[in-house]
Amino acid sequence: MENLDINVAIDIAMRVGADSFINLGGMLGTSKFYNTLASDPAVLRTISLQYLFNNPHLITNESPFHPFFSRCVQAGNPTACYLESLKLATREGRAEYALQMLLSQPDPLPHANFTIALLQVCLGFYDDALRSCSTFLCSAGSFEAADSIGSTVFSQIMQIGPLKIRSHSNTWKWVDIPLCLGCNLSNRCSNCFLYWFSVMYLLLC
Template sequence: MDNLVDDAAIEIYRRVAETSFTMLAPLLLVAKKQSKLALSDAVLSSLSLHEFFNNPELANEGFAFRSFFLKCVAAKNPVANYLESLRIVAQHGDVSHAIAMLYSAVPESDYISFARGMFLIVA
């Protein structure tokens, strides 16, 4: 029964976070277990990170959202993988690592295809 409740909670958190990752903030304050469920890979892999498109510096090292962003990268969030691959190329020049990240991004998007194509040209 507990797993069913956890699965339902994860689905609720996933749907709440579809519009913006900032919608997770109140859910993280409820309880330790609920916070853990809200930060599960199932939620992080599908939540919206569009705020990072408008403010990509939020993903940079030293910023407050960096640890949260890295959790999204580890959960294979396609937007997080895309933005992290751009950051890696721009700041470190490691094109091969960025290409590998983009190949792991699912579902595929036009942004990911374009970036991967550009990186393959310069690799």
């Protein structure tokens, strides 16, 4: 493979990592050439990070995966950028930077679109948050799917380990508090969807 054209070799590495970055593990330890190939930004940008998506506690600074994860963030991997934004907002109190990172993504994950609306309302961008939430709810296909995505985001926040910085108590606002009958923190409808999730965020972060 070392005799292949570099672009062909990179394409092969991208295909190897398409199902999981773990598949590149053998390449990383084989030779300098393979290590360089597996660490190419084009490869890191497109490889699947589903394992880290399902186990986001592995992206923290203390994790042995963190150096590799950081390279994926720098390469612009959508999953890496999404998870990094959660870490920045919930563990480091850098929600503004996290929001900008998400907004700069050309093809964000559905979970990132939800997080954009969540951070916007917590940072005081109420009108932007409502527009983002409306777009997210429409793109999710159904309220049940949207609610599942929101629940997944909060499960990931819990795994990452929020530090309860309480940095949004002065910026969060909700103009018209929803008065839905029977709705609460764990039982939401499309009308109060973002409201209750943002309240949950305030309690956790």
